[in-house]
């Protein structure tokens with residue numbers, strides 16, 4: 001079978017690989033149909049993801065058809081459409097024992113630590129395969145994983161009905177978070193420098209959208225919240241400065257949720273956290289959010305299809321990276337089909 005590998009930074013190659021086989025009774029063989037392109041894939045391609053090793057088959061957002069099952073598999077059957085949870089955890093460490101499998105000590109993510117979706121077939125344990133309704137397209141099915149990020153970060157932010165929520169960044173993740181926050185009954189403002197993405201945010205019911213290039217973040221939050229501050233701030237921009245702003249614009253008893261992997265420190269005074277009793281939380285991947293997200297998809301409570309700005313066939317993969325490099329202003333979510 002063919003597998004698309006990043007063999008070294010900035011080098012993509014189609015390699016011929018052995019088609020994987022079922023090895024244990026609870027294995028599932030999946031023929032991969034669609035893969036979402038994520039920021040972290042781009043980082044692996046550019047050689048700037050410290051967690052990745054090479055050669056690597058990238059892609060951690062993917063859907064496919066079940067084409068083989070082990071003897072004891074009951075969760076899915078041949079012909080089912082499934083989304084694959086890219087996360088593997090040990091089940092034994094402190095994080096796993098407390099339900100935080102997303103930060104397992106020996107965490108492995110398909111497409112980062114192990115090979116991911118940009119290949120014709122993959123074998124996974126049945127607990128990582130989640131069936132979805134045939135009404136959901138392969139492309140949308142590939143976006144179930146990014147919505148688990150939204151599910152995780154909004155639950156970390158403990159968003160309640162009527163809360164004011166400030167989402168920094170209207171990329172695919174920020175736009176997913178917006179949809180979930182609206183689903184939970186929050187009033188949402190969202191920022192981005194990209195006007196095209198702000199337009200999409202409006203269509204998802206954002207209560208206020210703005211570009212920090214045109215409006216002052218502090219004034220916007222003050223006006224939107226009647227001077228109270230935002231009850232929940234989710235930083236999907238992930239630079240040192242946005243963390244600093246998030247702490248300053250959060251309301252007393254507010255929650256600040258971080259998604260970034262920046263190693264550079266932010267300058268934050270203890271006073272601003274302690275005085276307001278803020279909870280500052282990191283949100284990585286997801287812990288058991290696939291069932292909830294699939295229910296949102298099946299009941300059409302979120303719209304993943306609207307995030308897709310471009311579709312590519314895997315043969316044209318170089319075009320994906322060229323597009324992102326040369327003309328990113330109209331890019332939201334890119335999905336690659338196999």
Ligand SMILES: [Zn+2]
Nearest residue numbers: 038039061146
């Ligand atoms: Zn992703």
Ligand SMILES: [Zn+2]
Nearest residue numbers: 090093096104
């Ligand atoms: Zn563990």
